[in-house]
Every structure is written in C-alpha cells, then in structure tokens.
Amino acid sequence: MSRKNKPWILNADCPSQLGTVDVVTRFLAESRNYVGEIHSFDDKEVNHFSMRVEFHPLDEDFDAEQFNQQFAERAAAFDMQWQLTAPDHKSRVAIMVSKYDHCLHDLLYHYRTGELAIEIPVIISNHPDLEDLAKWHGIPYHHLPITAETKPEQEKQVWELVQQYDCELVVLARYMQVLSDDLCEKLSGRAINIHHSLLPGFKGAKPYHQAWEKGVKLVGATAHYVNSDLDEGPIIAQGVQAVDHSHYPEDLVAKGQHIESLTLTRAVRYHIEKRVFLHGQRTVVFPD
Amino acid sequence: MSRKNKPWILNADCPSQLGTVDVVTRFLAESRNYVGEIHSFDDKEVNHFSMRVEFHPLDEDFDAEQFNQQFAERAAAFDMQWQLTAPDHKSRVAIMVSKYDHCLHDLLYHYRTGELAIEIPVIISNHPDLEDLAKWHGIPYHHLPITAETKPEQEKQVWELVQQYDCELVVLARYMQVLSDDLCEKLSGRAINIHHSLLPGFKGAKPYHQAWEKGVKLVGATAHYVNSDLDEGPIIAQGVQAVDHSHYPEDLVAKGQHIESLTLTRAVRYHIEKRVFLHGQRTVVFPD
Amino acid sequence: MSRKNKPWILNADCPSQLGTVDVVTRFLAESRNYVGEIHSFDDKEVNHFSMRVEFHPLDEDFDAEQFNQQFAERAAAFDMQWQLTAPDHKSRVAIMVSKYDHCLHDLLYHYRTGELAIEIPVIISNHPDLEDLAKWHGIPYHHLPITAETKPEQEKQVWELVQQYDCELVVLARYMQVLSDDLCEKLSGRAINIHHSLLPGFKGAKPYHQAWEKGVKLVGATAHYVNSDLDEGPIIAQGVQAVDHSHYPEDLVAKGQHIESLTLTRAVRYHIEKRVFLHGQRTVVFPD
Amino acid sequence: MSRKNKPWILNADCPSQLGTVDVVTRFLAESRNYVGEIHSFDDKEVNHFSMRVEFHPLDEDFDAEQFNQQFAERAAAFDMQWQLTAPDHKSRVAIMVSKYDHCLHDLLYHYRTGELAIEIPVIISNHPDLEDLAKWHGIPYHHLPITAETKPEQEKQVWELVQQYDCELVVLARYMQVLSDDLCEKLSGRAINIHHSLLPGFKGAKPYHQAWEKGVKLVGATAHYVNSDLDEGPIIAQGVQAVDHSHYPEDLVAKGQHIESLTLTRAVRYHIEKRVFLHGQRTVVFPD
Structure with a gap:
C-alpha cells in the first residue's frame, strides 16, 4: 500500500x-x-x-x-x-506499560514518524517511571498503582480512561499485570499483548530463564489479542532471534527486547491497517 | 493453498x-x-x-x-x-544443467515428493556428468555439447526438444551457457534462470569471488526470467545467506549453493502454481 | 573453515x-x-x-x-x-529412518557432494519403503520391523549394526519410534534426533496439528541429542519457517519438512565438524 | 558476553x-x-x-x-x-545527521538503555531539524550548514568538534553529505556510515528507486567504514528486508528505514565492543 x-x-x-x-x-x-x-x-x-x-x-x-x-x-x-x-483515519490507541520502556519507545517512534497512523491520547501505567518519556511526546500519563486489593478499582479506572479518551485499541506494551476476566471481556478483540516467548512454549513467568535452562538456540516473542486464558489469546504476529550458549539469562532478556518491540509494533500496525480478522481462537492476517 | x-x-x-x-x-x-x-x-x-x-x-x-x-x-x-x-494439472518442465548438480537435485527431490506439481519429460545438458542422476529418476537425458561454432545448431536441438516434449517451462538449473537472443525470444516468459548473486550486484562471472573481495556479510541468489539482457531478466525470487570473514571464496561457493537451490525451487513453484505475473521488466508475485 | x-x-x-x-x-x-x-x-x-x-x-x-x-x-x-x-577424517554415520524421506534425502545429497565429510555405512529402518533410495547411493539398507513385542530384539539388532559398521554417530532422520532408555544410554552423546517443532513447544505427537489449532505464525524444528527424556535432549540447532492462516495442517506438514531437513543436516554438520560440546543438559556450539 | x-x-x-x-x-x-x-x-x-x-x-x-x-x-x-x-569503558561517539531521524532515534534509544555502552557528547548536523530530539536527550547539537563553497570550512568545524569532544568514533546516521577525502583520511577506521542498499548493488543516489525499477524482492542496508572511495568502504554489517510488487518507491524507503536503523546500530555495537578488526579493504567481525 x-x-x-x-x-x-x-x-x-x-x-x-x-x-x-x-x-x-x-x-x-x-x-x-x-x-x-x-x-x-x-x-x-x-x-x-x-x-x-x-x-x-x-x-x-x-x-x-x-x-x-x-x-x-x-x-x-x-x-x-x-x-x-478512511484514508486519513487514525486509530486512537491507549498504551499500558509498567517499567520496561523498549516496546513503548518503539511504538512512540513509529507513531511520531507517522508510519503508525495512530493517535495516542493516553498512556496508563502502574508505575511512575515512564512519565518523562510520555511527557516529551506530549501524551497524558496516568499513574494507576495496583495491589491485589486495589485491582478491581484500578481496572475500573483503566476502563474509564479507555472510554473517556475514546480508544479503539489498547496495547499492553510489557504491562506486567494480568487483566481480570472482566476487563478482558470488555476489551475483547481490541487489546493486544506482547508475550516474551514463542507461545505456547515458555508460558508464564521468566520465559528467558526457562529458555536458558533448555539451551534453546532461538528466542522469540508473540503478539496476541488478550483474552481470559492467560498467555493464550489469538496470535497476530511472532518473531524470532538467534541466540547461543554465550548468552546468559540476562543477555537473553536484552536480546529478546529487540524482537519484542519489532513484533508488537508489527502487530499493532497490522491491526490498525485492518489486516487482522479475529474469528474464534484464530486470526486471518493479510500482510503487506 | x-x-x-x-x-x-x-x-x-x-x-x-x-x-x-x-x-x-x-x-x-x-x-x-x-x-x-x-x-x-x-x-x-x-x-x-x-x-x-x-x-x-x-x-x-x-x-x-x-x-x-x-x-x-x-x-x-x-x-x-x-x-x-486444473487442480490436477502438472506443468511439463525441461531442465537444463551443466556440471553443478545442487539445483537439479533440489528440483528432482521436490518433483518426486509431489510438492512441485510438475512433470520433467527431459533434462538437457552440455555435459554428460549428470546422466546417472537423471536415469535414477527415469528421465531422458540429452547430452548436447556446445562450442562457439556449434552453438546455433545446439540451440536448435534444444528448442526442438522443448517442443517435442511439449514443455511449458524451461528451468536453467546452473546451465553455464548464455542463451542466444533468438532462443531467449522463443522462451520469453517461460524460462527461469538462477543467478548466484543478489542481482544487480555482482553481475557476470565468479560473483562469489567478487563478493569475497568486497568483504560482504551476505551472499544471495536471484531467480529470474531469462531475457536477452544477460543477468537482467525480471526477478521472481531472491534469497540470502549470512557469511563472514572466515569464508574464503571456495566456501562462499559452497554456502551459496544452498540458497541457490532454495531460491530456484521456490521460483519454479511460484511459476507453476501461477503465482507470477510478468509485465514488462517487472513481476507481480502472489506468495503462499 | x-x-x-x-x-x-x-x-x-x-x-x-x-x-x-x-x-x-x-x-x-x-x-x-x-x-x-x-x-x-x-x-x-x-x-x-x-x-x-x-x-x-x-x-x-x-x-x-x-x-x-x-x-x-x-x-x-x-x-x-x-x-x-584429522583433515581427511570422515565420521561414520548410521542413519535411521521410517517412511518420510525428506531428511534422509537432504543428508544423502550433502554426503554425496562431500559437503558433509561423512561415510554412511548403513541405513536402518523399521519400514522397507526407502530401500531404493539407499540402493541408488550404494548403501546397505537393513529393514528391521518393530512391534511392541519385538522392540527389545529389534533394538539389539540396531545396536549390533551400529557396532558392526563401527559408527560414531547415529542420526534419527524422522525415525518414528521412541528409543528405549537402554539404547538411549548406549548412544548417549552420539545420536541426533530431529523433532518437528520448536521444542519445548508442541512436544509429542502431531505437532503441526497442534500448531494449526493455536494459529501460530511460525513453525520450526529442533535437532537435539537423544536422551531418555523424550523430546527433551540437549538442543544442537533450531530453525523456523513463517506460516499463515492459509496453511491447513497438511500444509504445515509440508512447509515444515523443509526446515526439518535444513536443521537436521546443519546439526549433523556441526557435530561431525566437532563444533558441538555436550555438557549436562546444554550444548556449546561454535558455528562457522 | x-x-x-x-x-x-x-x-x-x-x-x-x-x-x-x-x-x-x-x-x-x-x-x-x-x-x-x-x-x-x-x-x-x-x-x-x-x-x-x-x-x-x-x-x-x-x-x-x-x-x-x-x-x-x-x-x-x-x-x-x-x-x-575496561569493563566500564564507554566509547565517546559523535553522531552526524541531516533530516532523517530513524537511525539517530535507534542509536539514542540503545544509548539510553545502556545496551550501547557509549557516551554521545555531541550531535552534528547540516540541518536544524533534529535539535529537539538531541535536546530531550541532553546532548549538545551543532548545526553546521553546508554549501559547496563552505564545505571546507564546515568540515574544519566538524573536525574541531570531534577533537574538542574527544570522540573515538563518528557515526554518520544518514548524514546526506559526502565527506571530503581529507576528512575521510582523518577519520579513517573510526567513522561508520550507513548506506541504504546492499552494497555494491545500487550505489549512489536514490537506491530504493533503483531497486523498484529492477523489481527486486529484497532491499537491504550496509554499514561500513568511511573511506575516500564513496560507498565502498570496508563492510561491517549488512541487513535485508523482504519486499514485493506492492511496494512503490516511497514504500521501499519506509520499509528500508527499519533495516537501516537495525544494521547501523548493530555495526556501532560491534565497533564499540571491539568486535571489528579493519585490515585493508576487509574486516574481521567476531559477533556475539
């Protein structure tokens, strides 16, 4: 195109x-x-x-x-x-983050260049760390801390922000919290998460440490729609990165961040360019 | 599909x-x-x-x-x-070779498994070396030696074989002779060549030696329709292979043979699955 | 090199x-x-x-x-x-197969060109299907059928062949039988298997059907040393292949065979070029 | 590491x-x-x-x-x-840019995360456009406009800045000016350029337009040491990106920017991690 x-x-x-x-x-x-x-x-x-x-x-x-x-x-x-x-349509996208900034950074860059035809009316985080980055881009940053007790209230605020800012899409750019079933349901088909492994391998926590223990020669990332089945939503895009014995777990983390960023940004682009059809547990993706 | x-x-x-x-x-x-x-x-x-x-x-x-x-x-x-x-259509393909067998081998393998839906009624070569391989697959092998003097006569024989065996496509699987303008014209749009570089870089002879001298970090191969502009026909597929300083020219040759085989077989498959449209000097290729 | x-x-x-x-x-x-x-x-x-x-x-x-x-x-x-x-050393390799021939074919081709510096004194199979292919390459083919009852006896014959032909390495080129713990032990560190998924994802049977159900966008293959923990031996090499929604399970199988062949041949080459060090559950692999 | x-x-x-x-x-x-x-x-x-x-x-x-x-x-x-x-050594790197910001952006991001162990004491440009970006990162930005007449004087200023800020390396991150032989000589072995093609293919101006005309299926980028032979310095890294018929020249430009950024940042990392040896017209690169 x-x-x-x-x-x-x-x-x-x-x-x-x-x-x-x-x-x-x-x-x-x-x-x-x-x-x-x-x-x-x-x-x-x-x-x-x-x-x-x-x-x-x-x-x-x-x-x-x-x-x-x-x-x-x-x-x-x-x-x-x-x-x-419409040709000039810009999807309104809310981004949720925690402390890692690599995915946010990549999204903001491609937003700023216009390659991602989106508006980012709001960035939501459970930590204050990335506020400066948001500010430089002139984007409102809402710090909504979360604990087990405050989760329902925090998610209510998240949902209100999504509605208030009229967002069509929510991107979890390494947001390190599991969404409740209720919020998953509300965001069904319009929330994209990045998981730092080639799902369904290495589900759950610390996938790079799991990968190191297995001695894998490839690590990867999976961008998928969020659903209530944790780390199991319909896959939009996957990417891989070659690694070897010399990469200790902390190196795999660093190596993996590249491929996470690339894969998430690609999935968001596919979504906002209307290349993704979601039907049941699977997607049809028409690439460019 | x-x-x-x-x-x-x-x-x-x-x-x-x-x-x-x-x-x-x-x-x-x-x-x-x-x-x-x-x-x-x-x-x-x-x-x-x-x-x-x-x-x-x-x-x-x-x-x-x-x-x-x-x-x-x-x-x-x-x-x-x-x-x-038709679903059961098998394109009739003539393969032309010289002494290198890696591309021929890959084509024959995918022909035999049925993954390439083709018939290979004839293999034509300017050398006798690959006759055994052809025989094992039960394919007639025509050895048509060539010199500067006999080239017109040899090409006449080639053309007669293509017609006699009713071939829709001619694949130059590392056939190390330049076709005359006349034969190029006759085979226009239905002869595929593999060039052992990422055209238009390293045109001409000994591309891997040229690549070594430049110290490139990638070598590649280009499958293209044959036309009278040597090494310049419309491109169907290209592939690359990472290399490094430790690869001497003879190693690059060996490394390159993989990517040549893969790229040529892919181009033939695209052609016979009717994924390629040729218009002027450029192609439209709808991949699977 | x-x-x-x-x-x-x-x-x-x-x-x-x-x-x-x-x-x-x-x-x-x-x-x-x-x-x-x-x-x-x-x-x-x-x-x-x-x-x-x-x-x-x-x-x-x-x-x-x-x-x-x-x-x-x-x-x-x-x-x-x-x-x-020694520079002229050729590892003696026994290949074990069942009915799929794509991995065998790729090994035999690189053996014949000399790119894999090996001898193949014997091919062992639980089926008769690939005998012709072995014969064409002039390699003895031992058909050793197997049932649950005859497994101990069959494995004894396998082991005797490996010894009789003085093989340093056994390659399971889509040999569709699980080796007993006893044979795994005997072949420890010198038997390489190809699993048709990116382990540890999609262990077990029909990995491509599993992959289709998940709607993955990449399929892959893992070459690993055989040990008694099925599909879990130390990894030598992994490869991936992009796929999409248009690939039904039977297409994924076909797509995957390429990457299986490439990955297994690469792992065998690394092993016989002495690039792999096995220590515990992990490998050190020095690539070329 | x-x-x-x-x-x-x-x-x-x-x-x-x-x-x-x-x-x-x-x-x-x-x-x-x-x-x-x-x-x-x-x-x-x-x-x-x-x-x-x-x-x-x-x-x-x-x-x-x-x-x-x-x-x-x-x-x-x-x-x-x-x-x-030393383990804590940070190479001092001057970055030169014109108007394109994608390479600068990628370098600054990996600088900020610490993945590139560098200091960036100065950014030099012949245009004022990227000053804001430099400022946000707290880096002095020197706008040194250039014309054919002022080139010797401008390059003198560039060279003084490189010395004044004690820079070991100069990175031309899509700096759209050809350096004089004199400045090339002064920066020999410590200036890295990114060329937006797989050199030696598509040398010179508008490589993506050249690529579109040829109908190539891959575009790429080459990071190389600068020397007085324009677009011909010793190669450090190359990257590729698949493209197809649907990419018009302006799309190839956009597609190519990804691979330019990735390739340049990789080359800089190799250089500052002392993985590159320059000898004559070729490099030895020990990757991680």
Whole structure:
C-alpha cells in the first residue's frame, strides 16, 4: 500500500457462502470505487470468509455514510460484518506499560514518524517511571498503582480512561499485570499483548530463564489479542532471534527486547491497517 | 493453498480499468464457482491489473471448455488475458544443467515428493556428468555439447526438444551457457534462470569471488526470467545467506549453493502454481 | 573453515580453571602447529570450559599419535578431555529412518557432494519403503520391523549394526519410534534426533496439528541429542519457517519438512565438524 | 558476553606468524587473568592475524597500565597492535545527521538503555531539524550548514568538534553529505556510515528507486567504514528486508528505514565492543 494517496479500506467477514466475494466487488464497481488490492480467504475448516479491499473512489464526492447505507442492504443477506476505514483515519490507541520502556519507545517512534497512523491520547501505567518519556511526546500519563486489593478499582479506572479518551485499541506494551476476566471481556478483540516467548512454549513467568535452562538456540516473542486464558489469546504476529550458549539469562532478556518491540509494533500496525480478522481462537492476517 | 482438494486457479491480467475485479468475481459467482482465495493488485505506476483466484466448482459437471468460452465473452471488453489451471494439472518442465548438480537435485527431490506439481519429460545438458542422476529418476537425458561454432545448431536441438516434449517451462538449473537472443525470444516468459548473486550486484562471472573481495556479510541468489539482457531478466525470487570473514571464496561457493537451490525451487513453484505475473521488466508475485 | 587445505581440529573441554586456554595454545605453538581459528567459551554458570582450534602443522612429519601422547601429559593436570580430528577424517554415520524421506534425502545429497565429510555405512529402518533410495547411493539398507513385542530384539539388532559398521554417530532422520532408555544410554552423546517443532513447544505427537489449532505464525524444528527424556535432549540447532492462516495442517506438514531437513543436516554438520560440546543438559556450539 | 560482570577485552592483530596466539594467552595465564571467551582468525589469503579475548582479572589489584607495559615487551616481537578495553569503558561517539531521524532515534534509544555502552557528547548536523530530539536527550547539537563553497570550512568545524569532544568514533546516521577525502583520511577506521542498499548493488543516489525499477524482492542496508572511495568502504554489517510488487518507491524507503536503523546500530555495537578488526579493504567481525 502506498503511503502517498492512501486508499480507503473495506473489511468484510461472514459465514462461508457462495457470492460473498461478488457482493463486495460488484458493489464497489457499481459505486465507481476503484480497487487497488484484494486479499480474501475462505477458511474451509471453520467455514468463515474474510476479505480486505483497498480502493480509491473515482468520484470526488464520495460519501462514506451513503456507502455504508447502500452496502448494508446487500450485506444483510450474507450476515456480513464490515468496516469502512478512511484514508486519513487514525486509530486512537491507549498504551499500558509498567517499567520496561523498549516496546513503548518503539511504538512512540513509529507513531511520531507517522508510519503508525495512530493517535495516542493516553498512556496508563502502574508505575511512575515512564512519565518523562510520555511527557516529551506530549501524551497524558496516568499513574494507576495496583495491589491485589486495589485491582478491581484500578481496572475500573483503566476502563474509564479507555472510554473517556475514546480508544479503539489498547496495547499492553510489557504491562506486567494480568487483566481480570472482566476487563478482558470488555476489551475483547481490541487489546493486544506482547508475550516474551514463542507461545505456547515458555508460558508464564521468566520465559528467558526457562529458555536458558533448555539451551534453546532461538528466542522469540508473540503478539496476541488478550483474552481470559492467560498467555493464550489469538496470535497476530511472532518473531524470532538467534541466540547461543554465550548468552546468559540476562543477555537473553536484552536480546529478546529487540524482537519484542519489532513484533508488537508489527502487530499493532497490522491491526490498525485492518489486516487482522479475529474469528474464534484464530486470526486471518493479510500482510503487506 | 491446501494440497488436499486442490483448487482450480484462474489468473487474469489486463490494463487498469474500472470493473476488472468485478468481471472476474461476478462470473465466478454466477457460474457457481466457490472462491477460496483471491489476490489482486492494480499497479498504479504502470497501470496494469493482475489477479489470481483459487476456486472450487460447486457443481460436479464443471466444464473447463465451457468456462473458457463463457468467460471469453466478458473478458474481451477488458482486453484481458487469462488462464484456467486444473487442480490436477502438472506443468511439463525441461531442465537444463551443466556440471553443478545442487539445483537439479533440489528440483528432482521436490518433483518426486509431489510438492512441485510438475512433470520433467527431459533434462538437457552440455555435459554428460549428470546422466546417472537423471536415469535414477527415469528421465531422458540429452547430452548436447556446445562450442562457439556449434552453438546455433545446439540451440536448435534444444528448442526442438522443448517442443517435442511439449514443455511449458524451461528451468536453467546452473546451465553455464548464455542463451542466444533468438532462443531467449522463443522462451520469453517461460524460462527461469538462477543467478548466484543478489542481482544487480555482482553481475557476470565468479560473483562469489567478487563478493569475497568486497568483504560482504551476505551472499544471495536471484531467480529470474531469462531475457536477452544477460543477468537482467525480471526477478521472481531472491534469497540470502549470512557469511563472514572466515569464508574464503571456495566456501562462499559452497554456502551459496544452498540458497541457490532454495531460491530456484521456490521460483519454479511460484511459476507453476501461477503465482507470477510478468509485465514488462517487472513481476507481480502472489506468495503462499 | 576453508574446504581446501582442511585443517586439523583439536577439541578440548574440562572444568573451569586458570590456564585451560594456555595449556592448549602453548602446546600448539611449541609443537609448531599453526593456529587458523580458535573459539573458546568458559561457562561461568556451570563452570565448564570448551575450546575448538583449527590448525595446520608446519612440519611435514606431523604425527598424531605423538601429538596425543605429548598433549596427554599436559592435559592431565586439568582433567581435560580432548579429541584430535584429522583433515581427511570422515565420521561414520548410521542413519535411521521410517517412511518420510525428506531428511534422509537432504543428508544423502550433502554426503554425496562431500559437503558433509561423512561415510554412511548403513541405513536402518523399521519400514522397507526407502530401500531404493539407499540402493541408488550404494548403501546397505537393513529393514528391521518393530512391534511392541519385538522392540527389545529389534533394538539389539540396531545396536549390533551400529557396532558392526563401527559408527560414531547415529542420526534419527524422522525415525518414528521412541528409543528405549537402554539404547538411549548406549548412544548417549552420539545420536541426533530431529523433532518437528520448536521444542519445548508442541512436544509429542502431531505437532503441526497442534500448531494449526493455536494459529501460530511460525513453525520450526529442533535437532537435539537423544536422551531418555523424550523430546527433551540437549538442543544442537533450531530453525523456523513463517506460516499463515492459509496453511491447513497438511500444509504445515509440508512447509515444515523443509526446515526439518535444513536443521537436521546443519546439526549433523556441526557435530561431525566437532563444533558441538555436550555438557549436562546444554550444548556449546561454535558455528562457522 | 554477560552484561553483568562485564569482562575486560583484549584485542590484538599482527602479521601472520607462529606463536601469535600463544604470546597472548600465555601472558594472560601468567598474569592471572581468567579467559571467558576467545575468537581468533588467521586469514591465510592476506596473512593477517586477529584475536579478541574477554577476560576477568583474578586479582583485585589489576593494573591496566602495568598490563600494557608488560604485554608491550612480548608483543613487540610480533609487530602486534593491541588494545585493552575496561569493563566500564564507554566509547565517546559523535553522531552526524541531516533530516532523517530513524537511525539517530535507534542509536539514542540503545544509548539510553545502556545496551550501547557509549557516551554521545555531541550531535552534528547540516540541518536544524533534529535539535529537539538531541535536546530531550541532553546532548549538545551543532548545526553546521553546508554549501559547496563552505564545505571546507564546515568540515574544519566538524573536525574541531570531534577533537574538542574527544570522540573515538563518528557515526554518520544518514548524514546526506559526502565527506571530503581529507576528512575521510582523518577519520579513517573510526567513522561508520550507513548506506541504504546492499552494497555494491545500487550505489549512489536514490537506491530504493533503483531497486523498484529492477523489481527486486529484497532491499537491504550496509554499514561500513568511511573511506575516500564513496560507498565502498570496508563492510561491517549488512541487513535485508523482504519486499514485493506492492511496494512503490516511497514504500521501499519506509520499509528500508527499519533495516537501516537495525544494521547501523548493530555495526556501532560491534565497533564499540571491539568486535571489528579493519585490515585493508576487509574486516574481521567476531559477533556475539
């Protein structure tokens, strides 16, 4: 996708059925919208159809509302869900962090360059450490400490901030707290976490120490949607990094931070560019 | 693409125009052909549209000839070229070699396992060395020696063999002779060569020795369609391999053979799975 | 390491102690052996020293026996184990297979080209399927069927073949049987297995089906020394391959076979080039 | 190398000769310095020896000056150059930039986390754009505009700053000016540039546009020492990034910035961790 003259994006998914592609592409042609790129996939194991189209309206008076209204009539017959994304749309993203800053840093950098077409109205943390970094970028930083006792109250505040700042996506950029089932449920499909291992290997705490004990030759990271099954949400992206015997556990931690940052930023980009379809426990990801 | 229940493949390309996608997908829906996967790309720099569809006919009496006839009527208005490929189609591939066997070996292996859905009716070489290998696989081996004087005659024989064995594709698997402009022309768009460098770096002879002198930290290979501009045909696939100071030129040669084999086999697979569209000096490649 | 003028290799390891490096390098200098390359590593977590030296004798009458005798005196004080490998040494390797041929094929190819400096005096299988392939390479093929009842007897035959053919290394190239603790013990440190996942993820049967269910974006393979803890021996090499939603379980199997072959052949090469030191549950691997 | 309890590093290189390794390791043993890791390589093509040792003194009163004096006596016979680096040494690095900030950003981040053990006493630019970024990190920013006429004067100022701030290394982090032969000479072996292609392919201006025209499937970056032969200095590190037909030139630029940043930061790390030996037009790089 060219970053100049960015396209409109139409995403659609529905149960498998003859005509799913046709209902989309015919509408686009008839409404004089020029298709630049299509990816579609019909999963025959789970009988679900996903499609992503980049297009440019040929007429100057393109009206998104009218597009949605007219397409709704056709899509209804297919029980189709869809989403139209404007070229200048910037997803509003809340970032949650603890003390590690490498993932936050990478997100902020790609936000600042415009490569990630997002707004970051708020950064939330259970620690005060990264406030300076947030401030330099001019982003409100909310320090919400947490203990076992205050967790329900803290999560309530988190949820209020997400709503108040009207965030479509929450990114857990090494936020070192497990979200409650209730908050997971509320954020279902719109919260991305980075786990510092190639899930499902090395679940749980200190994965790099586990990896060192096994003498692995690769470490990795997994970005996934958060759900109530800890470290088990639907996977969006994974990355790896070669390591060897000379890397002690603390070296693996440092080595791994690179691949965590790269993998999380990539997953966020896929999400906000509408490349990810979530269906059940699995994702369809159309890469660029 | 699942290797079980393989799909029909429809490829189409034409000059950019509103409705190119629609004319394909509408026809598929109306003729009750179920779309599994679509990739389409409309190149705005060169104004050319390419599309690849995997589909399964819903009716048992699917008739390819009828499909082609009916689609021809619709495609005509778009000046569209298209190709329908049956699930059980095996491309007929002639392989040309000299003395190096690593690329031949890799092709034969993936042919034998069925991962490359091809037939290899003939292997042609300017040397006798690899005849045993061909024989073991039960493939006719034609030894056509070549000198500057006999080149026109030899190439005439090559061309006759390609026609006689009805080959759709010719793979130059480290065939160490430059094809004449005439033969390049005849094989245009259906001959794939492997060059042992990341073109356009290190063109010409002894690329690994050139690479050693430069002290590069990566060597690579480029699979491309053959054209009359030596080492300059449209690129299908490239691969790289990390190297370091301890690799003398002869080591780089050995290291490079891996990546040559992998890259050539990948390019052949892309071609025979109809993932490659050739337009001018550039390709569109829809990977799996 | 240059493949021309191959060096002698000296491997040594012992408990950590001041002077371990010096005892080796001083001896080499005093005995007029010219050092081309050294890798040494002293693991401070487990207090163990490993060192690999490539060298060329400066005098034509180099005598390996004398080298060993003289070095023995010096090494004794360090409780050092060492091994001297001649430039023309070819490790004798028994390969065990079942029905899958991709790993066998890759090993045989690199054996035939001389890139793997090995001899393969015997191939052992619990199935007859791959006999033709063995025969073409002129290698004796022993078909030793196995059932729960005959397992002790079959393993006895395996062990006798390994001894009879004087094999230093046994490679389980997708041999689909679990070795008994007894045979594992006998082959300790000289049997390499390929597991078709990135251990410790997806242990056990059908790892690719497990991977599909999780929707992973990477699959991989692990080559490890066999021990009695199934799928848990010390890791020598790991490789990965990107996959996506369009790969059904049977596609993951096919995709994975590439990376299995590459990873196993790499591990065998590291072993026979004396790049691997096994100490406890972990390895030190000095790559080229 | 563990980041805790960092070792002393001894680098040495000299013309090839029997005993080069021994003179180093014997001295270390005799002076009670415990060797953690050795890499040595003796290049038989150019007859030059390079060696890097990580060690920990066993005695608390280790005296670097004394070490250097005593070792000097032994090294003299070998015409050996060497350098001793303390565990807490931080290389002083001047960074030069123009308007692109991606490489600067990556360097500053790894500087701030301590992963790059450097000090950055000064940032020099021919444009004012990146002053804010420098300020946030508390680093003096010198804006030295340049024109064809003022180039000699500007370079004089650059050189004075490098001396004034006592910088061991100058990093050209997408500094878009060609250095004069004179300044190249002054900075010989201690200035690193990032070129946005896999040299020697796509030398000169607009390499990504060149790459797009060729339809390459990989783009890359090369970090190299600066010399007077533009885009041709000794290579330290190279990285690649897969691309495809859907990436227009401006997309390749964006895609490439990732790999430029990663590759430059890696090269700087190799240099300051004393992993790079420069000899003639080629480097020996001992990676971690």
